[in-house]
Every structure is written in C-alpha cells, then in structure tokens.
Amino acid sequence: MEQVVGPNYDPQANPRKAYDQSFAREVYQKVDAGDEIKMCMQCGVCAASCPLKDKMDLSPRKIFTLIRAGQREKVLSSQAIMLCTSCYSCKVRCPRKVPVVDVMHGLAHYALRQGYKPREETALFGDKFWGNIYRLGRIDEKDVANRYFFGHGIGAGIKMALDNRDMGLGMLLKKRMKLLPERPIKNIKALRKMLDKAKAMGKGGAA
Amino acid sequence: MNYFLYQGCSLEASGVHYMISLEAIGKVLGMTFKEIEDWNCCGASISYVGGNELSIEVLAARNMALAEAQGGMDILAPCSSCYIVLNKVNHKLQEKPELLAKVNEVLAEGNLHYSGKIKVRHLLDVLFNDVGVDKIKAAVKKPLQGLPVAGYVGCQTVRPYGEYDSVEKPVIQDKIIEALGAVAVPFPKKMRCCGSGLFLTELDYCYELARDILKDAVDNGGRIISTACPMCQMNLEAYQKRINKALGTNFKIPVVFITQLMAVAFGLSKKEAALDRLLISADPVLKAA
Numbered sequence: 001m002e003q004v005v006g007p008n009y010d011p012q013a014n015p016r017k018a019y020d021q022s023f024a025r026e027v028y029q030k031v032d033a034g035d036e037i038k039m040c041m042q043c044g045v046c047a048a049s050c051p052l053k054d055k056m057d058l059s060p061r062k063i064f065t066l067i068r069a070g071q072r073e074k075v076l077s078s079q080a081i082m083l084c085t086s087c088y089s090c091k092v093r094c095p096r097k098v099p100v101v102d103v104m105h106g107l108a109h110y111a112l113r114q115g116y117k118p119r120e121e122t123a124l125f126g127d128k129f130w131g132n133i134y135r136l137g138r139i140d141e142k143d144v145a146n147r148y149f150f151g152h153g154i155g156a157g158i159k160m161a162l163d164n165r166d167m168g169l170g171m172l173l174k175k176r177m178k179l180l181p182e183r184p185i186k187n188i189k190a191l192r193k194m195l196d197k198a199k200a201m202g203k204g205g206a207a
Numbered sequence: 208m209n210y211f212l213y214q215g216c217s218l219e220a221s222g223v224h225y226m227i228s229l230e231a232i233g234k235v236l237g238m239t240f241k242e243i244e245d246w247n248c249c250g251a252s253i254s255y256v257g258g259n260e261l262s263i264e265v266l267a268a269r270n271m272a273l274a275e276a277q278g279g280m281d282i283l284a285p286c287s288s289c290y291i292v293l294n295k296v297n298h299k300l301q302e303k304p305e306l307l308a309k310v311n312e313v314l315a316e317g318n319l320h321y322s323g324k325i326k327v328r329h330l331l332d333v334l335f336n337d338v339g340v341d342k343i344k345a346a347v348k349k350p351l352q353g354l355p356v357a358g359y360v361g362c363q364t365v366r367p368y369g370e371y372d373s374v375e376k377p378v379i380q381d382k383i384i385e386a387l388g389a390v391a392v393p394f395p396k397k398m399r400c401c402g403s404g405l406f407l408t409e410l411d412y413c414y415e416l417a418r419d420i421l422k423d424a425v426d427n428g429g430r431i432i433s434t435a436c437p438m439c440q441m442n443l444e445a446y447q448k449r450i451n452k453a454l455g456t457n458f459k460i461p462v463v464f465i466t467q468l469m470a471v472a473f474g475l476s477k478k479e480a481a482l483d484r485l486l487i488s489a490d491p492v493l494k495a496a
Contacts, residue, residue, distance in 0.1 A: 033260065051399060051416055055412045083412075085252075085362070085403040085405050086252035086363070087399075088363065088374075089366065089398075091367045092367050092369070099367075102260070105260075108255055108256070109255045109256065109258075121408035122256070122408040122409065125253065126254075126256025127256055127257060129251070129253050129254070129257065130254060130256060130257020132248075133247070133248050133250065133257070134257075137248065138248045141217065141220045142220070145407070148407070167449075170486045171220075171445070174483070174485070175484060176221045176222075176224070177221070178219065185246070191269065191317065193317065194265050194316045194317055195265065197316055198261040198262040199258070199259060199261075202261030203259055203260065203261070204260065
C-alpha cells in the first residue's frame with residue numbers, strides 16, 4: 001500500500017497530496033457523525049478493542065487518519081467501514097469520546113450513496129431490511145431473509161434458501177417463524193412521509 | 208410496576224420464547240406490561256444501510272412519542288438492540304434541543320410530538336433495580352441447584368452507556384443466575400461480540416466470534432448459556448451445528464434467555480418457560496439440576 005501517513009511519508013515526493021483537506025471537509029460536512037473524528041488523537045484503542053479488526057483492511061484508527069490525509073478512494077471503498085458489528089467496545093474505551101460506531105455507519109451510508117459497495121452481502125441485506133421498515137413499519141424476519149436470498153437472482157436465491165433450510169425448518173417447527181406475511185402498521189403512510197422528509201432534511205449524501 | 212413493553216420485531220418471531228417466558232415471570236413478580244400501540248421497528252444496527260442518521264432518529268423518536276401520548280410509562284426493551292437504539296436516540300434528543308426540534312418537525316408529518324420525557328430501560332435493569340434480587344429469590348420454588356450457567360452479556364445489553372451495570376465487567380445477570388440457585392461460572396468472553404446483525408452476511412467471520420464465545424463458556428464449565436438478547440440467543444444457538452461443521456468443533460450447549468431460567472426456577476410449566484421453542488434442548492441439563 002502506498003505510504004500516505006507515518007514517519008516514512010515524504011511530502012516532497014508528492015507535494016500536491018500533502019495537506020489536501022478537501023475530503024476531510026467533505027466528511028465533516030456531509031457524513032453523519034463525520035465531524036466527530038476531529039477529536040481522534042490516533043491512540044489506536046478502537047482498533048485494539050474491535051472484534052473484527054483482524055478481518056478489516058483498515059482499522060478505524062487508519063480510516064480516520066486517511067480521511068485527514070485526503071484519501072477519499074481508499075476510505076470510501078474500504079471494507080472496514082461495513083464490518084462494524086456495533087458492539088460499542090471502541091466507543092466505551094475511546095479516551096476522546098469519539099462515537100466510532102456512528103462514524104463507521106455514517107461513512108458506510110455515505111459510501112453506498114456515492115456508489116461504493118464496501119461489503120456487497122451486507123449492503124444487499126441492509127437494503128432489504130430497510131425496505132421492510134419502509135413498506136411495513138416492522139421487520140418480518142422470513143421476508144427479509146427471502147428477499148435477501150433472492151436478491152442474488154433466482155438460481156442463487158434457491159441455492160441460498162436450500163443452504164439455510166435446516167435452520168429455516170427448525171425455526172418453523174419450533175414456531176419461531178411467523179407463518180402469515182406481516183401486515184403494515186396502522187399509520188404506515190405517516191411513517192413513510194416522515195422517512196421521506198428525514199431523508200431530505202438529514203445528512204448522508206442523499207441526492 | 209407498570210411498563211410499556213417494546214417487544215420489537217424479533218420477539219414476535221425468532222425470539223418468541225423470550226416474550227413467552229417474560230410474560231410468565233412478569234405475572235409472578237407483579238409486573239404489568241402494555242404494548243405501545245402502533246409501534247414501529249427501531250431500525251436495529253443495520254439501518255444505516257438504508258437510512259441516514261435523522262431517519263434512524265425519527266424511527267426511534269416515533270415510538271417514544273407514541274409512548275408519551277399513551278401514558279408516559281418507562282419503556283422496557285427486552286431486546287438489547289432495541290434498547291440501545293431507542294436509548295441512544297433518547298439521550299441525543301434530551302441533550303440536543305436543536306435535534307429534538309428537527310425530529311419534531313418530522314414527527315409532525317404524523318401529528319406526533321416528543322418532549323423527551325420517556326425513560327428507556329433494559330429488562331436486566333428493571334429486574335435488578337425495580338424487582339430486586341430478594342423478590343426474585345422469594346419467587347424461586349425449584350432452585351436450579353448448582354447448575355453451572357455461563358451468563359453471556361454481549362454488547363448492546365450494557366454498552367455504550369453502562370447505566371445500570373459495568374460496561375467492562377457486568378455482574379447483574381450473574382446475580383440473578385445465583386438468585387435462582389444456579390452457579391454463575393466465570394466467563395471472560397461474556398462481553399465479546401457474537402457478530403450481531405452481521406451474522407447472516409458475514410458468516411465466515413462471525414462463526415469465529417461465536418466459536419470463541421461458545422468455547423470459553425464450555426471451557427469454564429458452563430453447561431448452559433444464558434442471555435438477555437434475542438440476537439445473541441439466535442446467533443449462538445441456531446448456528447451451532449453449522450459452526451461445528453465449518454470449524455470442526457463439537458458444541459451442543461443449550462442457549463436460553465435468562466427469563467426462561469427464571470420461569471423454570473419459579474416452578475412454571477415447560478410451556479410457560481417456552482423450553483419447547485429451543486433448537487438445542489435444555490431439558491437434560493435442567494433435569495440434572
């Protein structure tokens with residue numbers, strides 16, 4: 001990986017890249033919780049606390065420093081921003097009180113709106129999950145799972161459903177699955193209006 | 208002890224045994240629950256994919272506005288994910304008047320308004336601080352004599368706020384386990400994350416997380432795992448077979464809700480304890496107790 005920070009970085013080699021603040025400004029202004037990273041002092045406690053740190057291409061600490069270094073492409077295409085399990089281990093330990101989970105979620109939401117797909121499976125599942133909320137106001141677990149499986153295409157969907165059949169069957173036999181389709185909540189129309197308005201009013205890079 | 212019970216989406220399906228056993232022990236302990244009429248999903252931890260922060264705040268605030276309009280009792284959230292999402296948004300709304308105003312502007316689309324007065328609480332908080340260990344002890348009819356229980360806490364049950372228990376070394380669930388006559392085994396991984404809402408889409412990574420937790424529970428003498436989170440219960444129980452296959456392990460340890468253990472210790476029926484809903488039967492372990 002190209003050295004963009006740290007003791008070996010030579011700003012003379014590429015002076016135009018050295019203190020490019022444009023991406024940092026973009027993150028502070030447009031990404032939910034993005035301005036919180038101003039408090040980061042690069043101690044690395046977030047990375048050390050993270051259960052999936054070993055699976056991440058970049059630790060949260062590196063993500064934050066790359067934002068300051070103007071590395072837009074690297075940050076928004078990073079797998080790490082969608083590997084946060086929301087366990088809050090980092091948040092409770094951060095000495096500067098950075099809400100790391102919120103920043104990672106904000107970055108992921110923004111990256112997806114900008115056409116990046118850091119983790120495709122989670123992006124697809126999350127999309128179906130949100131679709132359920134918008135359509136019904138609640139989650140129908142079997143419906144989200146099926147839409148996620150068949151979101152891969154019919155053939156792949158059948159295979160995924162079959163791969164998961166013992167679990168699905170178990171849930172069915174133990175009466176841990178709703179048989180009938182979930183009905184929308186009573187005031188679903190008002191809820192949709194609220195969500196539309198929040199989308200337009202909030203941050204996150206909505207067009 | 209009257210509460211709004213915000214059951215959330217999973218307690219209606221994959222975590223229905225949490226709901227059944229909670230209602231059963233609630234009766235014994237004198238707790239009354241009321242559903243928030245027309246509640247909506249909290250969004251859980253994956254909602255960031257589809258919604259920006261304001262949308263997620265509105266989802267949570269709508270539930271609290273409904274609760275305020277319907278009586279203003281504390282919201283009791285048994286699901287840790289519901290608890291943390293509602294609680295987090297509630298804190299933000301209480302601390303930032305400009306955000307509360309913005310959210311109310313959105314809620315007005317449905318003629319709702321939230322003033323910020325609701326309290327959101329986790330079941331463990333309510334059991335420990337409102338009901339109390341003494342009352343729980345007094346309700347025990349069939350003590351779980353010496354049963355070694357691994358009390359798995361996970362993430363969102365106490366983090367990030369730690370309002371009623373330590374974020375690093377929580378003790379409340381273990382105290383309830385001991386009040387039932389069981390033994391809470393020391394279990395260092397009790398605070399590690401099981402993979403949460405990423406489980407289905409990041410199986411390979413999450414298998415390892417769950418394996419480490421299961422192994423730690425078993426290595427420390429746990430014969431049964433107790434939890435107060437439907438996602439933890441689902442991930443640790445329903446995927447055990449597949450974890451065994453993928454990682455060459457041999458786990459067969461029942462994973463139950465703390466409310467199910469309570470129901471058994473209170474002498475309630477198998478049906479009231481919802482033991483019939485488990486994929487890995489807890490009967491042999493519980494009979495031996």
